[in-house]
Amino acid sequence: xxxxxxxxxxxxxxxxxxxxxxxxxxxxxxxxxxxxxxxxxxxxxxxxxxxxxxxxxxxxxxxxxxxxxxxxxxxxxxxxxxxxxxxxxxxxxxxxxxxxxxxxxxxxxxxxxxxxxxxxxxxxxxxxxxxxxxxxxxxxxxxxxxxxxxxxxxxxxxxxxxxxxxx
Amino acid sequence: xxxxxxxxxxxxxxxxxxxxxxxxxxxxxxxxxxxxxxxxxxxxxxxxxxxxxxxxxxxxxxxxxxxxxxxxxxxxxxxxxxxxxxxxxxxxxxxxxxxxxxxxxxxxxxxxxxxxxxxxxxxxxxxxxxxxxxxxxxxxxxxxxxxxxxxxxxxxxxxxxxxxxxxxxxxxxxxxxxxxxxxxxxxxxxxxxxxxxxxxxxxxxxxxxxxxxxxxxxxxxxxxxxxxxxxxxxxxxxxxxxxxxxxxxxx
Ligand SMILES: [Zn+2]
Numbered sequence: 001x002x003x004x005x006x007x008x009x010x011x012x013x014x015x016x017x018x019x020x021x022x023x024x025x026x027x028x029x030x031x032x033x034x035x036x037x038x039x040x041x042x043x044x045x046x047x048x049x050x051x052x053x054x055x056x057x058x059x060x061x062x063x064x065x066x067x068x069x070x071x072x073x074x075x076x077x078x079x080x081x082x083x084x085x086x087x088x089x090x091x092x093x094x095x096x097x098x099x100x101x102x103x104x105x106x107x108x109x110x111x112x113x114x115x116x117x118x119x120x121x122x123x124x125x126x127x128x129x130x131x132x133x134x135x136x137x138x139x140x141x142x143x144x145x146x147x148x149x150x151x152x153x154x155x156x157x158x159x160x161x162x163x164x165x166x167x
Numbered sequence: 168x169x170x171x172x173x174x175x176x177x178x179x180x181x182x183x184x185x186x187x188x189x190x191x192x193x194x195x196x197x198x199x200x201x202x203x204x205x206x207x208x209x210x211x212x213x214x215x216x217x218x219x220x221x222x223x224x225x226x227x228x229x230x231x232x233x234x235x236x237x238x239x240x241x242x243x244x245x246x247x248x249x250x251x252x253x254x255x256x257x258x259x260x261x262x263x264x265x266x267x268x269x270x271x272x273x274x275x276x277x278x279x280x281x282x283x284x285x286x287x288x289x290x291x292x293x294x295x296x297x298x299x300x301x302x303x304x305x306x307x308x309x310x311x312x313x314x315x316x317x318x319x320x321x322x323x324x325x326x327x328x329x330x331x332x333x334x335x336x337x338x339x340x341x342x343x344x345x346x347x348x349x350x351x352x353x354x355x356x357x358x359x360x361x362x363x364x365x366x367x368x369x370x371x372x373x374x375x376x377x378x379x380x381x382x383x384x385x386x387x388x389x390x391x392x393x394x395x396x397x398x399x400x401x402x403x404x405x406x407x408x409x410x411x412x413x414x415x416x417x418x
Contacts, residue, residue: 056212141302142205
């Protein structure tokens, strides 16, 4: 399921946006995270709209500043607006983004049904990012940031983050 | 102020999130375990984030030169429209969980309805928040069951919290007098209609937790009209200290 509701992005702006990363997950670009919903050149000025992952995500202000700075380096003026609708979902994380997450040690979100089963502890399906075993258990529904849950591998004992499904 | 009825309605939703968020923030670094500490502060962050969205909207509607910060930090106690439940202090972990549970169950029902509000911004905020609040409700109802169906001591403690906080539940379903026009227009939600579903839902979980429901039919009210309990003043003193002492200061 890749519903890309109302995503209007001028392809010429993508190279710059791809170099702006989530300050808390520095391997995930804002493009791969799917938070950029709109990017257009209007009268020589870049107009960007981003949607927050979680309402209170403190990274959003930093992301907006980073976007402005990235365009400033290209001698372009950018204006970033935060929009709430449509609400962000983990479906908008690209395949490339999911791979980057896993490599970084954060298990990528499962689809909604499986996610529920995993978080309720009904099924062992979240893969350990260290050894690949699915013999894992949830330690805490809330992890180091609002978007993650804390898991531990029962084979290699490694604790790791799981990016919760948000739909 | 322009759009006053709508702004009061927004306060009645946002102030619950703000005040509960503030209460939960007090626990940052003081949770009974690392996981619960992180869970509780995560929820605080969600609630404060939701508050910002509501207040940004209310500030815009007022057409005055004010921001979200003025609304959070510079109103007087009587101007806050939160229910009494959310301002109750963190007496112990059982109280924190019970207060959260009694509020989350209501919050989730409210947001389900508010998603279909005729007001586009309120609908968008509800659609965003409901995803977060689903996690809150799962967290708090899990803990109600664990404490209730846990040891004799945890059972006694959470039963005490349920007995004492129960009296604040009825107020959740009071509409503001100014809401009727907004309800007719499909903007505001008629809270009285959520009551039955709410009590059915929480009673189910409370009995699963082997806890009993208080029989008292006496309920406290006043918060939504600005008449708060003694705890509110202390909470606001903390919340507003910075802006009152250093007006217009920014981080
Ligand atoms: Zn492992």
